[in-house]
Amino acid sequence: MLSLKSLSVENVKPTQKRQPKKKKPFTVAVEGNIGSGKSTCLEYFRKQKQVEVVPEPVFKWKDVKGYNTLELMYKDASRWSLAFQSYVQLTMAEVHRKETDCPVKMIERSLYSARYCFVENLFKGGLMPDVDYAILSEWYNWIQENEDMHIDLIVYLQAKPVTCQNRIKMRNRHEEQSVPLEYLQSLNDLHEDWLIKENKFKAPCPVLVINTDCGLNDMYKKFDAHRDEILQLNKEN
Template identity: 50%
Template sequence: MTGKSTLLEYFARFSEVELVSECMDDWRSVKGENLLDLMYKDPERWSYLFQSYVQMTMAKSHAKPSAMPVKLMERSIYSARFCFVENMYLSGKMSEAEYLVYCEWFKKMTEYFDCGVDLVVYLRTDPGLVHERAKKRARTEEQAIPLQYFEELHERHEEWICEEKFPLPAPVFVIDANDDLPTMYTKYKLHTRHILRNKSVLSSFVYTVTQKRRSDLNPEELAALEKEEFATGPLRILNESVQNNTQVLINCRNNKKLLGRVKAFDRHFNMVLEQVTEIWMEQPKTAKGQKKAKPVNRERYIQKMFLRGDSVIIVVKNPLGSQQSA
């Protein structure tokens, strides 16, 4: 629904990659019982049971040895805990007692099983589009799921991955997955080497696609690359922060994991900051315990602030969101 199937289809062509899909068949048939269907029909009654079983199958998938250099999992034990279970608890579908027991089991399972990951790929998708794709997929158990459920899950993913409400098990790579199938395939081609991470195991086909010089990309590939760099690179934090505010404090130290490639910063710098009138750097507290700030020459300092993890105050004349909608 978020583009996971397309991503798995693309990487299935590589002999060095083992794909681990969701254990959907297991969840739908536990000695004749369809736990997935039970959970959707009566979540207050069955959410804890279903997610406990999901957690067990996820832990087994994580810990299962792979003969391939790269193991690509459709979903992890971490997204189950920090997104799906968290949403069930916050929406009242799981009681506090059930939630606490589940969290204890999560801690034990991640301690005793090898659940380590090297990279989290976040296919960031508008919840309305996810809802449409779910209806088109026509999985029986999902037909009655309301849009609100996908909106809540989207918020949980944003809290976990973008706001780091919970610890991340690995670096995160964000891909805008709101595009059509051909565009998504182009994106996966462009980012193959980054997603697989181990260059030595890639086939010659991968090198042909991903090691192209920028000047050799066709217009579609170049457009997709530019859009992706802007969506996932250093300016994403700044761009989103000033959408609906005229003065924003950005703690770069807490957001360093999301800043992405620094080269993209230079390329798109003025696209976001053309409306910025002032930049102030937050200074340590004074002897009286009050914070102070000093103005910053943005041309000389702005790039270093992201790398150094400083806290800065961005001031714009008008919220960028209101300008874009006008």
């Protein structure tokens, strides 16, 4: 039996105050082919104080305990596609989960494009066996069901494959030197099927299409013209 002393004010622990739930940032995924202008777009919006930019974790892909998995993937996709895409899905899930104090979070690509464009491209091109494709699909589905992969807007930078190829040559990144035009065309078709036609996969949120078949200055003008729409500045974040 409890004594009156045990129920005294001094012995009653105060109820712990429930912490207010942190408001989620408005999350924008910048999607597009290799060389479509994603880095340029991110650098433009990085200057906005209300935006935190989260680039693709390429530095992780290029150094997994000393292994450059991105380079291995480009050199021998049929051998390394499962290992590389498994790690891509893991690191992109981390990007989605990254917290920020800024009202807007802008990420380079997403878990969705990793699965719907890049994994799909490997499978369709005969560079990924059925069993590897099935494993990656199961892994993707588990992440979708157990983690918050929410995004509010996709900015799709639409550029012709030949434009992308020319930009790849100009920026001269070591791992990208062997990327053929056919590969860029295939990725372009998959982005179009997903974000424009929605043939096999559906976009998880509204899509804003910006054509980037233009010079740098014109690209900046287009980003500026859509700035309020992308950052939702006319709404309360």
